[in-house]
Amino acid sequence: MLIDSHCHLDFPDFAQDLDALVDRARAAGVGRMVTICTYLTRFAQVAAVAERYEGIYCSLGVHPHQAAEEFEGATVERIIAMASHPKVIGIGETGLDFFYDQSPRDVQEESFRRHIRAAKVLDLPLIVHTRDADDTTIRVLQDEGAQKGLIHCFSSGRDVAEKALELGFYISLSGIITFKKSDALRAIVADIPLDRILVETDAPYLAPVPFRGKRNEPSYVVHTAAEVARIKGIDPAEVTRQTTANFFDLFQRVPRADASEVQAA
Numbered sequence: 001m002l003i004d005s006h007c008h009l010d011f012p013d014f015a016q017d018l019d020a021l022v023d024r025a026r027a028a029g030v031g032r033m034v035t036i037c038t039y040l041t042r043f044a045q046v047a048a049v050a051e052r053y054e055g056i057y058c059s060l061g062v063h064p065h066q067a068a069e070e071f072e073g074a075t076v077e078r079i080i081a082m083a084s085h086p087k088v089i090g091i092g093e094t095g096l097d098f099f100y101d102q103s104p105r106d107v108q109e110e111s112f113r114r115h116i117r118a119a120k121v122l123d124l125p126l127i128v129h130t131r132d133a134d135d136t137t138i139r140v141l142q143d144e145g146a147q148k149g150l151i152h153c154f155s156s157g158r159d160v161a162e163k164a165l166e167l168g169f170y171i172s173l174s175g176i177i178t179f180k181k182s183d184a185l186r187a188i189v190a191d192i193p194l195d196r197i198l199v200e201t202d203a204p205y206l207a208p209v210p211f212r213g214k215r216n217e218p219s220y221v222v223h224t225a226a227e228v229a230r231i232k233g234i235d236p237a238e239v240t241r242q243t244t245a246n247f248f249d250l251f252q253r254v255p256r257a258d259a260s261e262v263q264a265a
Helices: 018-027 040-052 064-070 076-082 105-122 134-144 158-166 183-191 218-232 236-250 259-264
Strands: 002-007 030-035 056-060 088-097 126-131 149-151 170-173 197-199
Touching: 002 197, 002 218, 002 236, 018 030, 018 218, 030 040, 030 218, 040 056, 040 076, 064 088, 064 105, 076 105, 088 105, 088 134, 105 126, 105 134, 126 134, 134 158, 149 158, 158 170, 158 183, 183 218, 197 218, 197 236, 218 236
Parallel strands: 002 030, 030 056, 056 088, 088 126, 126 149, 149 170, 170 197
Antiparallel strands: none
């Protein structure tokens, strides 16, 4: 059984064929999916997807793009209160995006810190987005004593990977590792311990080869897992087994799959 640790199933891209998409994922052996929250004010839509399907869970958080728009309402206390929903298994996605700068950088940083503090109180993993903000991302995680989480859709440099691993974080890999121009990223992936790797789609974005340029969906995570296996020179079944075990180790609110489910998928 594979797990798509990061997708956005509440997005309008999936409104017309969500049932079929979930069926395709399950047919491909994807037994769990995490649909990710980007606005607190839209959490109800995210939660509704998780409530609708067995094996789909969700997160709670504010994407750095929306940090300014959601800043007033996204207090530590409110995040903690909203995370009581039984299908919330992580906090985020949160973090810093200095590439697009859709929210002021100081506001992004304060929002990020709030999420870290809430995650620590809740003892839930932090789901971190970082783009062109590597040094500040690591500094904030260190300052706040972030205790567990992952770097989502990893595309940063080796230093970020090493420092995130030192913090006890996992590295989540997306379809980017299949792209032709991702040789530097693949070199880093080769050195990341397999027991610290997760796989994701970030659907509807970043479809892996051979679907690049099309709408991404959870069933395509099998191609990312296969590329991890190729990079590391190991059996794809070992990547499936280990990344699934890693997911359950990190996201401890999710009931572990029994052996028969894992083998059947």
